[in-house]
Amino acid sequence: MITTIDLFAGAGLMTEGFRQSGFRSIFAAEADHRAVASFNKNIENVARVWDVRKVDASLQSQVILAGPPCQGFSTLGKRDSNDERNKLSLTVLPWIKSANPSVVVIENVPQFVESIYWKRIKRAAKREGYESCHWILNAADFGVPQRRIRAFCILSRIGLPTQPEPTHEIPVTVRQAFSGLSCNPTDLNQHIAPMPKGVAYERIKIIPPNGDKRDVLRLAAHLCPPSWEKIGAQAVDVWGRMNFDEPSNTVRCSFQNPSKGRYLHPAENRVITIREGARLQGVPDEWVFVGDRTSMARQIGNGVPVPLAKVVANSIRRLFIP
Numbered sequence: 058m059i060t061t062i063d064l065f066a067g068a069g070l071m072t073e074g075f076r077q078s079g080f081r082s083i084f085a086a087e088a089d090h091r092a093v094a095s096f097n098k099n100i101e102n103v104a105r106v107w108d109v110r111k112v113d114a115s116l117q118s119q120v121i122l123a124g125p126p127c128q129g130f131s132t133l134g135k136r137d138s139n140d141e142r143n144k145l146s147l148t149v150l151p152w153i154k155s156a157n158p159s160v161v162v163i164e165n166v167p168q169f170v171e172s173i174y175w176k177r178i179k180r181a182a183k184r185e186g187y188e189s190c191h192w193i194l195n196a197a198d199f200g201v202p203q204r205r206i207r208a209f210c211i212l213s214r215i216g217l218p219t220q221p222e223p224t225h226e227i228p229v230t231v232r233q234a235f236s237g238l239s240c241n242p243t244d245l246n247q248h249i250a251p252m253p254k255g256v257a258y259e260r261i262k263i264i265p266p267n268g269d270k271r272d273v274l275r276l277a278a279h280l281c282p283p284s285w286e287k288i289g290a291q292a293v294d295v296w297g298r299m300n301f302d303e304p305s306n307t308v309r310c311s312f313q314n315p316s317k318g319r320y321l322h323p324a325e326n327r328v329i330t331i332r333e334g335a336r337l338q339g340v341p342d343e344w345v346f347v348g349d350r351t352s353m354a355r356q357i358g359n360g361v362p363v364p365l366a367k368v369v370a371n372s373i374r375r376l377f378i379p
């Protein structure tokens with residue numbers, strides 16, 4: 058089996074896609090102990106609470122996977138090029154020198170491709186004999202019931218892989234993703250969500266499918282704080298309701314909070330459950346996440362959709378086994 062070292066491994070959603078393609082993780086470094094516990098429970102007991110800035114010089118691997126934090130690059134963040142978190146992406150360089158991989162895959166938001174960090178990584182890796190390329194892929198094109206556009210930045214010493222071709226002209230919908238799950242959270246298999254109360258519940262009740270905060274302003278101004286009036290200057294894709302017949306918007310770490318995005322269930326007056334969020338990320342139903350609800354949502358929202366990671370992995374595998 059082709060081996061991987063996983064840096065910034067999270068709960069291992071990217072690793073799971075590679076595992077399904079036939080790769081084997083030999084070491085995963087992750088700062089959050091709950092994500093480490095989820096990784097070890099669901100994939101293989103190789104994840105450690107580990108600061109990626111420290112290299113384990115004893116390890117060699119054919120592939121390195123890295124999913125450095127994206128907040129500093131994301132349009133949702135401040136996009137501060139001096140954000141300390143951005144510098145973390147450079148920690149792949151000492152790992153490359155030490156573990157001597159044939160291929161490295163770095164996943165991030167599309168803005169990463171234009172950053173000085175990817176440019177520095179490419180330049181330094183070229184001196185070590187690596188070619189580079191990047192792909193911008195939308196998960197919805199690959200059977201994931203979610204519109205999520207991400208960059209895959211690749212370094213290789215064994216030739217460049219072929220970019221995966223979209224597999225789904227007709228996207229998988231939220232309705233298909235939630236099929237078989239009860240509309241009411243059951244508490245079974247992490248099908249859990251907070252039940253809104255008071256004014257939050259009153260707002261949610263009147264939001265139609267595909268609707269959002271603007272509908273509350275239009276239909277029930279008395280339920281809106283004065284700050285919502287300045288809507289032009291604010292994010293509007295909040296208090297948003299999903300549509301059963303489309304893929305969801307990007308599921309982020311905060312999907313248990315309706316004020317943070319389009320996370321309301323298409324028909325029920327609540328945000329989607331942890332299990333529904335996991336389904337939208339293509340996580341197998343057998344997976345059990347460790348931690349409280351907020352931590353589970355973070356592990357899910359941080360991850361690479363598993364089917365998307367798998368198509369990337371299939372393309373990388375063909376470099377090793379043509």
Ligand SMILES: C[S@@+](CC[C@H](N)C(=O)[O-])C[C@H]1O[C@@H](n2cnc3c(N)ncnc32)[C@H](O)[C@@H]1O
Nearest residue numbers: 065066067069070071087088108109124360361
């Ligand atoms: C975007 S997530 C990675 C998700 C992962 N690729 C997946 O598919 O599940 C980034 C992760 O980096 C971790 N992290 C941040 N700084 C770190 C550090 N210095 N060392 C190790 N992990 C770190 C965060 O806790 C977070 O889980």
